[in-house]
Amino acid sequence: MFFRQILELARQQRKRVKVVGGGHSPSDIACTDGFMIHMGKLNRVLKVDKEQLQVKVEAGILLSQLNLELDKHGMALANLGAVSEVSAAGVIGTGTHNTGIEHGILPTQVVALSLLVASGEVLECSGAERPELFRAARLHLGALGVVLDVTFQCVPRFRLREIAFPASLTQVLDELEEHLRRSRFFRFLWFPHTDRVRVIYQDPTAQPPKSSSSWFWDYAVGYHLLEFLLWISSFFPGLVVWINRLFFRLLFSSRSENVDRSHRIFNYECRFRQHVQDWAIPM
Known part of the structure; x- marks a missing residue:
């Protein structure tokens, strides 16, 4: 060998x-x-x-x-x-x-x-x-x-139904155990410099495939424009506060729903290079 x-x-x-x-x-x-x-x-x-x-x-x-x-x-x-x-x-x-x-x-x-x-x-x-x-x-x-x-x-093989909606960080933390019971695969994404989070539920379903994606909002705004503004913020860090607030309002302040094969829902497109740390925090 x-x-x-x-x-x-x-x-x-x-x-x-x-x-x-x-x-x-x-x-x-x-x-x-x-x-x-x-x-x-x-x-x-x-x-x-x-x-x-x-x-x-x-x-x-x-x-x-x-x-x-x-x-x-x-x-x-x-x-x-x-x-x-x-x-x-x-x-x-x-x-x-x-x-x-x-x-x-x-x-x-x-x-x-x-x-x-x-x-x-x-x-x-x-x-x-x-x-x-x-x-x-x-x-x-x-x-x-x-x-x-x-x-x-x-x-x-199974399908997953993903429901995403806005909430406040305080509300999600106060009701964390309820969220964990309500969804098989629950997570939330907090946007720093705001009290806003994106709550995401993913659960098995027999529903047919469904997508709420939009090239304009997902890529033109959510990728190209956001990347450009974040690049500018590397010279003017104070802009990050306003960028986060603006993009939450533009892209994540409404409810969305997607249904697809499990691996397509579990995976999501990481459009930017990311520097990530994982921390385990007692619930």
Whole structure:
């Protein structure tokens, strides 16, 4: 196996090996003066088990590819993050999550995986085989070895209905437990320098597809004009206050509704390069 040769060469030269997935993050965390393995061409679907609703894939497959393959077989991942241009091994190794009080992070959907460790041995891991290593490898952070393949537990294909509406930050925080009970996948987006939030409910539905998107408002105003104004605000930071207030009023002060396949609702288009931190805050 080519990977074993890389590991052996790294040992001889006393260098580290880093594995990278989809390269979605703009950070330089994957950069190294050692060896880098890009998994982009290990992207096949290896096995689809329709009875168990499980799929085994090579570690480098992007979830965007996997979503389409599962759709053909009447299956879907039960939960997804905001983007799918990320690899199967990367999405579990970084603890990618969505939202909803009843749902675990994406690694909780993994039922088995294969791990190539520094000695060159391939270890098969699952809840029954090497369970302690399996639990660690599902959130591996790139520290345990090279993940070669991943088996996901799936669910039957489903649609989601997304309802979004404006509210105040005070109101949402005061009624947080009620919101969490009311929607399977609840989240809210707060706009700094305002008391306004965008509340988003996503729930399974049998309704036909429906879209309230508009190219003019979503792209001409919500992307191109907003990006231009934010660029100006990098020279005049005080403008951010007024930009946030204006764009909430223009784009997010009314109710909207969309219905589509689950992966199309879970994912949303990140039009700007984003610098993101995740914080866990007691409810």
